Amino acid sequence: MTAGHTTAFPFSLPAQPEHAAIPPARADVVVIGGGIIGVMSAWYLRERGLSVVLCEKGRIAAEQSSRNWGWVRQQGRDPAELPIMIESMRLWRGLAAEAGGDLGFRQTGVLYIANRPADLARHEAWAKIGGEHGLDTRMLSAAETRAMLRDPGDWPGGLAGGMWTASDARAEPWIAVPALARALARRGAVVAEACAVRALDIAGGRVAGVVTERGRIACDTVVLAGGAWSALFLGRHGVTIPQLSVLSSAAATVPLPEHFAGAAVDRHLAFRRRADGGYTLAPGDFHEVFLGPDALRHARRFLPHVLADPPGHRILSAAPAGYPDAWRTARHWGTEEVTPFEQVRILDPRPNPRALARAAEAFGRAFPTLGRPRLARAWAGMIDTMPDVVPVVDQMPDLPGLVVATGFSGHGFGIGPGMGRVVADVVAGRAAGHDLSRFRFARFSDGSKPVVGPAL
Numbered sequence: 001m002t003a004g005h006t007t008a009f010p011f012s013l014p015a016q017p018e019h020a021a022i023p024p025a026r027a028d029v030v031v032i033g034g035g036i037i038g039v040m041s042a043w044y045l046r047e048r049g050l051s052v053v054l055c056e057k058g059r060i061a062a063e064q065s066s067r068n069w070g071w072v073r074q075q076g077r078d079p080a081e082l083p084i085m086i087e088s089m090r091l092w093r094g095l096a097a098e099a100g101g102d103l104g105f106r107q108t109g110v111l112y113i114a115n116r117p118a119d120l121a122r123h124e125a126w127a128k129i130g131g132e133h134g135l136d137t138r139m140l141s142a143a144e145t146r147a148m149l150r151d152p153g154d155w156p157g158g159l160a161g162g163m164w165t166a167s168d169a170r171a172e173p174w175i176a177v178p179a180l181a182r183a184l185a186r187r188g189a190v191v192a193e194a195c196a197v198r199a200l201d202i203a204g205g206r207v208a209g210v211v212t213e214r215g216r217i218a219c220d221t222v223v224l225a226g227g228a229w230s231a232l233f234l235g236r237h238g239v240t241i242p243q244l245s246v247l248s249s250a251a252a253t254v255p256l257p258e259h260f261a262g263a264a265v266d267r268h269l270a271f272r273r274r275a276d277g278g279y280t281l282a283p284g285d286f287h288e289v290f291l292g293p294d295a296l297r298h299a300r301r302f303l304p305h306v307l308a309d310p311p312g313h314r315i316l317s318a319a320p321a322g323y324p325d326a327w328r329t330a331r332h333w334g335t336e337e338v339t340p341f342e343q344v345r346i347l348d349p350r351p352n353p354r355a356l357a358r359a360a361e362a363f364g365r366a367f368p369t370l371g372r373p374r375l376a377r378a379w380a381g382m383i384d385t386m387p388d389v390v391p392v393v394d395q396m397p398d399l400p401g402l403v404v405a406t407g408f409s410g411h412g413f414g415i416g417p418g419m420g421r422v423v424a425d426v427v428a429g430r431a432a433g434h435d436l437s438r439f440r441f442a443r444f445s446d447g448s449k450p451v452v453g454p455a456l
């Protein structure tokens with residue numbers, strides 16, 4: 001870590017951002033969004049020798065990329081994501097050395113706990129896919145799962161067995177992404193925090209640059225990695241993507257003895273050992289959705305998720321003011337106006353205290369020797385979700401010069417380095433090395449049948 005900079009979470013916007021670079025008038029590529037996808041795309045664009053400006057409206061990693069559970073998992077991935085994730089795992093192994101600091105990356109394994117035989121059958125089907133890709137995924141009996149968890153107590157929801165991938169990993173989100181952004185700046189990218197991109201600058205039917213709150217930047221290509229804000233940004237240019245932001249709550253316990261070094265999840269509880277000695281806890285599969293214009297417009301596409309697991313979803317009537325899909329959030333604006341991106345620099349939703357209390361209770365029952373843990377802090381993040389839970393990574397057909405990488409649907413942290421490498425090669429006109437057809441934008445309009453990726 002660079003001397004003088006500490007990384008404290010949750011991030012707020014200090015008067016003087018850490019990255020206060022003045023954006024130049026021209027670059028080869030402008031990246032919108034300072035989350036893991038934007039940072040890693042910029043990282044590999046620099047490696048390709050391109051000049052890059054990364055614009056972040058608030059703070060680097062202040063939204064999803066610091067708020068996630070910190071799981072770096074291959075297990076349970078969509079088959080189209082898996083080869084990129086396997087590459088990502090290889091990249092993670094070298095990143096700390098390249099970034100010049102510990103990112104908390106440790107291959108301590110990921111365990112999916114099956115509460116019921118039906119869960120076990122679903123995991124078994126995935127384990128075959130893992131095996132075909134050469135992963136070390138294996139199924140565990142109930143007794144083996146209990147032994148791995150060091151003989152837990154009363155497992156809430158039942159314990160029928162598990163699926164385990166020892167090579168899966170963890171990393172520390174609120175340390176890793178800011179550290180990578182610092183290293184990115186040292187590698188010659190211009191990183192500008194508190195610099196919202198208001199709109200694309202379009203000339204002759206193609207992208208010619210961006211208009212930021214600090215002026216225009218001319219460029220050949222723009223990469224949009226705006227997380228929960230991408231749909232709003234694209235909507236301003238007449239492009240509709242069926243993306244919703246879904247609230248997910250999490251909490252950090254105080255330091256506790258190490259009972260399990262990796263990460264584990266079932267329907268009720270997700271937990272991951274952190275480098276600081278605590279655990280990150282969350283309700284296993286529980287999300288909250290705000291009703292808003294986009295939610296209603298795309299309801300038909302998302303309804304199957306809600307109907308498949310009603311207890312796993314809670315519908316809330318309206319998002320707080322200024323959220324991307326709040327009723328009153330502006331959908332159109334001029335480039336001289338203050339935009340929704342400047343009005344909400346950091347999406348910092350209120351976590352659901354009841355859901356977190358249930359998670360802490362379940363953890364205490366599962367590990368009676370540790371007991372119900374004291375929570376040091378709680379937070380929530382807005383997950384950018386697509387109806388088929390895989391992202392859009394594509395050049396926009398109607399806006400030449402725009403590459404979109406968004407909609408990572410709750411699993412973009414682990415795959416960030418691999419996807420960043422892919423995005424950089426798409427921009428540079430090189431072969432991506434993987435089949436990206438699953439991530440095409442046209443899948444929502446070309447009449448193809450939606451194929452929903454695997455859930456937890």
Ligand SMILES: Cc1cc2nc3c(=O)[nH]c(=O)nc-3n(C[C@H](O)[C@H](O)[C@H](O)COP(=O)(O)OP(=O)(O)OC[C@H]3O[C@@H](n4cnc5c(N)ncnc54)[C@H](O)[C@@H]3O)c2cc1C
Nearest residue numbers: 033035036037057065068069071197227381411412413414
């Ligand atoms: C509670 C929770 C748990 C999760 N757990 C995991 C996990 O364990 N493993 C995993 O792999 N993934 C996990 N995820 C998902 C993962 O965090 C995201 O998929 C990933 O961080 C997405 O990165 P991103 O860069 O696309 O988006 P973000 O991190 O959201 O970054 C987008 C950035 O774009 C900026 N921006 C938007 N519009 C503009 C604009 N117009 N101008 C300038 N800047 C703009 C925003 O301010 C934001 O900082 C979790 C997410 C949450 C919320």
